[in-house]
Amino acid sequence: MPASPTSQTQPRRPPLTVYLAAPRGFCAGVDRAIQIVELALAKYGAPVYVRHEIVHNRFVVDSLKAKGAVFVEELEDIPQTTQPVIFSAHGVAKAIPEAAKTRNLMVLDATCPLVFKVHMEAVRHHDEGLEILLIGHKGHPEVAGTMGQLPSGSVHLIETIADARAFAPRDPDRLAFVTQTTLSVDDTAEIVAVLKQRFPKIVGPHKEDICYATTNRQAAVKQIAPRIACLLVVGSPQSSNSLRLVEVAKRAGCPQAMLIERAGDIPWSVLEGIASMGVTAGASAPETLVEEVIDALRQRFDVTVETVTTANESIAFNVPRTLRTASAP
Known part of the structure; x- marks a missing residue:
């Protein structure tokens, strides 16, 4: 047949x-950041300016561009405007919102609340007179934002176990560490173990910083x-x-x-x-x-x-109050 x-x-x-x-x-932080851009466009119309990629994804960025978002690298790339300027989910150095304020820019901060938590930890440790170590990857915008919360030289970047073993503190009894939120859990645990073995009095987060x-x-x-x-x-x-x-x-x-x-x-x-x-x-x-x-x-x-x-997630973060009713101004 x-x-x-x-x-x-x-x-x-x-x-x-x-x-x-x-x-x-x-994640909840990414979802919130994207919502902030979309709600700002709905409330204020295009263009809405975004400093750096709102999140690290080309498809997302291109989709928001198509709706009227304008992505820039620095505030200097934004013309004088009354339209919103949005900071990305990765967070920014303290000098960035200060510069925006001098230009009277309308700022909407899309920094992930869990990144903001790390910023606050670093500031608190600094205020307590502790020398701060940041476990993270050089060049990542989240790392730049966290280090930029404090005066230059106040935060020491630790990328590897070798860095942890080589670090020479001013006072081994007056140390604290924070971490980037997107690290390898296992790699970070190994680095923290070295730091704790070398510096038993080092202060860590109350709840780990990896999100x-x-x-x-x-x-x-x-x-x-x-x-x-x-x-x-x-x-x-x-x-x-x-x-x-x-x-x-x-x-x-x-x-x-x-x-x-x-x-x-x-x-x-x-x-x-x-x-x-x-x-x-x-x-x-x-x-x-x-x-x-x-x-x-x-x-x-x-x-x-x-x-x-392996887990069920139900976490959600609120958008800024000014955007919770996305109506025309």
Whole structure:
């Protein structure tokens, strides 16, 4: 009996189990920052100026640009205006809002409340006369914002265990540390252990500075990593928490882990012959990009999706009071 036309033109797709990590994607701070831009546009109209990327995701930034947001690197790039100026979720140095005030700019601060908590901790420790160590990555805007809360030289950046071992304090009994919110939980714990071993009186946060979303997303990746051949992390190359997910997966036993921005970046050759893989997303990547990746996988594989949930998140942060009624001024 001759084969049907369908069997001739539709070769059987290989089976693929996709373990979908949960939680993944937007955290409360990112969601709040995006809401602030959208509500400002609704209330004040375009343009709304945003200093730096509101969050580290090109899709999000381009979507907001299409709605009338104008992204600039510095305040000097903004013309004299009565339109809102928004600071990104990563936070800014104290000098930035002070400069905005001298220009009478209308400022809306989208700094994540958990980043703001780190700022306040650093200021409090400084006011108590403690020498401050910041565990974080040089060049990240969150690190620049935290260090910029205090006079130059007041905060010492610790990036590695080697830095922790080499640091020479003014007084080993008068130290405190804070951390970037998007670090590897395990790497940070190792650095903190070295600091505590060297300086037993060092003061740390009452509650750890690495945010709940970073911690939860890393825990979910650790859960699926040993059972998959490859992990795709949807996120931006500029996103610290996304890059950490790649590292965490590899350390947890996943042979291949890589960062992609969108479905068009999927490395199909790496997926040849595999039977199981994982998908997650950094805290600034929208769920629509995860869905886009799953749809692309379905075009080439007979996909079974299994969601692996390690925590349930219900945290939400309020937007500034002035935006809670997004009506025209």
